[in-house]
Amino acid sequence: GLTPLMMLFNEKIVQPKLGQCTEAPTEQLPDAINEKNPVIIAGFGNFGNVAGRFLRAHNIRTTILDNDSDRVALLRRMGFKVYYGDASRYDLLKAAGADTAKLIVITIEPPSKRLEMIETIKKHFPNLQMLVRAQNRFDAYDLMNAGMLHVYRETIDTSLRVGVDVMKMLGYRAYTANRAARTFLKLDEKNLKKLAAIRDENQYIIAAREKIEELEKIIQTERGDIKLQDESFHRAEATASIFGF
Amino acid sequence: GLTPLMMLFNEKIVQPKLGQCTEAPTEQLPDAINEKNPVIIAGFGNFGNVAGRFLRAHNIRTTILDNDSDRVALLRRMGFKVYYGDASRYDLLKAAGADTAKLIVITIEPPSKRLEMIETIKKHFPNLQMLVRAQNRFDAYDLMNAGMLHVYRETIDTSLRVGVDVMKMLGYRAYTANRAARTFLKLDEKNLKKLAAIRDENQYIIAAREKIEELEKIIQTERGDIKLQDESFHRAEATASIFGF
Structure with a gap:
């Protein structure tokens, strides 16, 4: 066996x-x-x-x-x-x-x-x-x-893939989810470098919490941009179909 | 602290x-x-x-x-x-x-x-x-x-990222390495499903070894395709620049 x-x-x-x-x-x-x-x-x-x-x-x-x-x-x-x-x-x-x-x-x-x-x-x-x-x-x-x-x-990359797959299973577009995961990893690595130097536990928790929330806001803003892009893309597509090209 | x-x-x-x-x-x-x-x-x-x-x-x-x-x-x-x-x-x-x-x-x-x-x-x-x-x-x-x-x-996704980064540090193109990593993961998951059913240790080792070597050959073939594509792309680019468009 x-x-x-x-x-x-x-x-x-x-x-x-x-x-x-x-x-x-x-x-x-x-x-x-x-x-x-x-x-x-x-x-x-x-x-x-x-x-x-x-x-x-x-x-x-x-x-x-x-x-x-x-x-x-x-x-x-x-x-x-x-x-x-x-x-x-x-x-x-x-x-x-x-x-x-x-x-x-x-x-x-x-x-x-x-x-x-x-x-x-x-x-x-x-x-x-x-x-x-x-x-x-x-x-x-x-x-x-x-x-x-x-x-x-x-485990960070695999955990992010789980996050991406959850989004896809909930109906989000794969492209959007994958792009967000790449941004997340890049920003989280950047924050890691900033947080590595902090020695005091209370200071660390305050800074880490701030960085975590800041990262999530950036992802949300990027999502906003994607939505707008998608909308203008769909508008462009609609316009194109009206004019028959 | x-x-x-x-x-x-x-x-x-x-x-x-x-x-x-x-x-x-x-x-x-x-x-x-x-x-x-x-x-x-x-x-x-x-x-x-x-x-x-x-x-x-x-x-x-x-x-x-x-x-x-x-x-x-x-x-x-x-x-x-x-x-x-x-x-x-x-x-x-x-x-x-x-x-x-x-x-x-x-x-x-x-x-x-x-x-x-x-x-x-x-x-x-x-x-x-x-x-x-x-x-x-x-x-x-x-x-x-x-x-x-x-x-x-x-750990599989992060380990693959290490592989990609080694390739980049050795001078390979990021696009080629990233594409190969996606292919690797997809094929390895497929093999996993096939190997999950084998109960005998010797049979398992033979089958796993075969699958591992098969996967590597596919990656090598895909690399070959990319090389050819790159060459024809560069040829196309060169042709385009000769004719000035």
Whole structure:
């Protein structure tokens, strides 16, 4: 049956193990790496896997690292070339070609391990550009305060797609909903940068509430514009049909 | 400082508590609900929150339920109207207007609780359309096997955005990358439906590997088409400029 497979992939079960055992001595040695690629992917769970498959579909060569030995074994059976090892360690990064690669996608768990890894990279591989997974808004603040420019809150895009689909199911136009989602994400990322610097809890809540309401007003105004555009478009269409062209 | 706030929002800390205490008697009674809306959102953590804010920006009225009392208190300070209670329970769903609402967005943790909630809704509120968060591919299979049509793997869209951004940072055109990401998601969802029915582990691995490779070939073919289109477009442009129009 699927059960062992499901357990293996289920990050609910994998994550606590990773979290608790990071400092414990691992018996398995990291794999030797015999390639250098422009992109390194650190962590090949649900998050790293999709980005990795997408890049492979474009023939973009990646070096994939993962420190869950069961997952590495399964991924190999699925046709992926994955190296076992702790991607936050200098020696593994060096072996993976961190000094010649252009980019690294950091998805390893837990978030504290990602912050640790970023410091190692800043110190030893200053030319390597980092794209980093964030668990949530507060994790994203930590990453931004660590100087990260490419921070991805892990569920934000999918949650916005749910919002878009709700609108479509309620009868709104797909184009309008998709456009609003892009605006929402852009503005929310901008607000994130402004809010990352606030340290006081009360000040934070006041500022966050203000930014949230401001964003919603902008979306509403943009909707207003779309409605007007739609109306003039429909008027133009009506005029066109009257004059027969 | 931000620390207690960060801890509150951090699902790493909130989730285990939810997971372990679901069956324990809760001392706090659920809130009385005094409104009926077309959309109910069950669970207002990182995932539910973004969808909820997006809908609020469009003046779509939602009834929000969450069973973390600390989070409910904080969300209220942030300007959200949230009702405290266990959204998987029949009585709370009834009070929230599940018999007249059109849609419910199910984001509560853990995934087992979502499956339980789906059964309650199928039995008592058969007209309520469900949009359900899935933790990963295997959780999605469970949801699809429970008859769910709107299943959202929680990190897939953001992970694809990482893939798109890597391509852009490597010099690919944004249009090409975005288009490929849409194709990837569409095909991967289609494959998910086909793979959900396979119960045998070896068969599953063979089929999944095949589907993954097939998807990548389609993306590569589509890229080929785009390249040819681009070339003929550039040729057309060049021709146009020669003839001066």
